[in-house]
Amino acid sequence: MTKFGVHSECGKLRSVLVSRPNLAHKRLTPANCDSLLFDDVIWVERAQQDHAFFVEQMRSRGIEVVELMDALGKVLDDKAGRGWLLDRKVKPDNVGIGMQKELRAWLDEMPSAQLAEYMIGGIAKFELPFDAKGLFGGYLDRSDFVLPPVPNILFQRDTTCWMYEGVTLNPMYWPARRQETLLLQAVYQFHPYFAGKVNVWWGDSDKDYGLA
Numbered sequence: 619m620t621k622f623g624v625h626s627e628c629g630k631l632r633s634v635l636v637s638r639p640n641l642a643h644k645r646l647t648p649a650n651c652d653s654l655l656f657d658d659v660i661w662v663e664r665a666q667q668d669h670a671f672f673v674e675q676m677r678s679r680g681i682e683v684v685e686l687m688d689a690l691g692k693v694l695d696d697k698a699g700r701g702w703l704l705d706r707k708v709k710p711d712n713v714g715i716g717m718q719k720e721l722r723a724w725l726d727e728m729p730s731a732q733l734a735e736y737m738i739g740g741i742a743k744f745e746l747p748f749d750a751k752g753l754f755g756g757y758l759d760r761s762d763f764v765l766p767p768v769p770n771i772l773f774q775r776d777t778t779c780w781m782y783e784g785v786t787l788n789p790m791y792w793p794a795r796r797q798e799t800l801l802l803q804a805v806y807q808f809h810p811y812f813a814g815k816v817n818v819w820w821g822d823s824d825k826d827y828g829l830a
Contacts, residue, residue, distance in 0.1 A: 622815060624781060624782065625782060632682060633681070633682040633684065634676065634684070635684045635686060635689075636669070636673065636685060637685070637687065637772050639660070639662050639665040639772065640735065640738055641735050641738065641739025642738050642767035642769040643660055643665065643772070644662050645740055645742075645763075645767045646769060647659060654794050655795065656769060686771065686802075686805065687735065689805045689811070690734040690738070690801060691733075691734040692730075692811075693734075693804050693805055693808045693809050694730040694737075695730045696808050698808065699807070700726070700730075702804060702807070702808065703800070703801075703804045707737065707797070708725065712765070713764060714753055714754030715752060716751040716754060717746075717751050721746070721748075721764065724746070738801065740764075740765050740768070741763065742762065743758045743759065743760050743761070746764065766794070766797075768795070768797045770794065771801065776788065776790070776795075777790065777795075777799055778802050778806075781819065783817055784816075785806065785819065786819050786820045787803050787806075787821030787822060787823065789823075800823040803822070803823045
């Protein structure tokens with residue numbers, strides 16, 4: 619059985635989890651980048667090229683590279699994993715009750731790769747295949763987000779930390795980053811590469827670890 623862990627700050631890197639620039643970064647605009655914790659919009663195509671080159675260089679050195687978007691797609695192939703994640707993403711607190719049922723039904727039937735992209739990249743109102751009802755849906759403009767993007771998931775060093783034979787699932791302070799821990803927990807819990815092999819030292823996306 620594969621054993622996961624980090625036992626050195628300067629030892630040989632054997633496996634790494636990365637997140638390529640994606641739809642979430644295409645959503646960045648001068649109007650929303652500040653609230654999404656980016657200093658400015660980015661050149662997404664160039665960032666994707668740079669990321670692909672970096673991944674290629676690591677793999678050429680025998681490093682196993684796990685891409686988060688692909689891993690999340692595998693999680694969503696699994697009925698239990700899809701249900702676990704959507705139960706937590708499509709809640710009345712997040713999307714209101716007026717469109718919760720229709721939104722969940724749409725996402726339940728979506729192909730896994732597309733759903734993974736939306737789970738990270740977010741969903742704007744104009745992309746919905748139905749009329750967004752309820753107070754929340756009626757309040758939103760066409761370009762507003764029903765599910766917000768999580769562009770900072772690019773920074774994998776923050777959301778989880780591997781220490782010896784286990785990992786911490788770190789609660790993120792800023793609202794723009796709080797969904798990141800949920801996505802990583804889904805991967806560690808349901809992806810066939812990780813499922814049943816990850817020792818969580820501390821942290822749970824279902825719990826509020828905020829300080830009073």
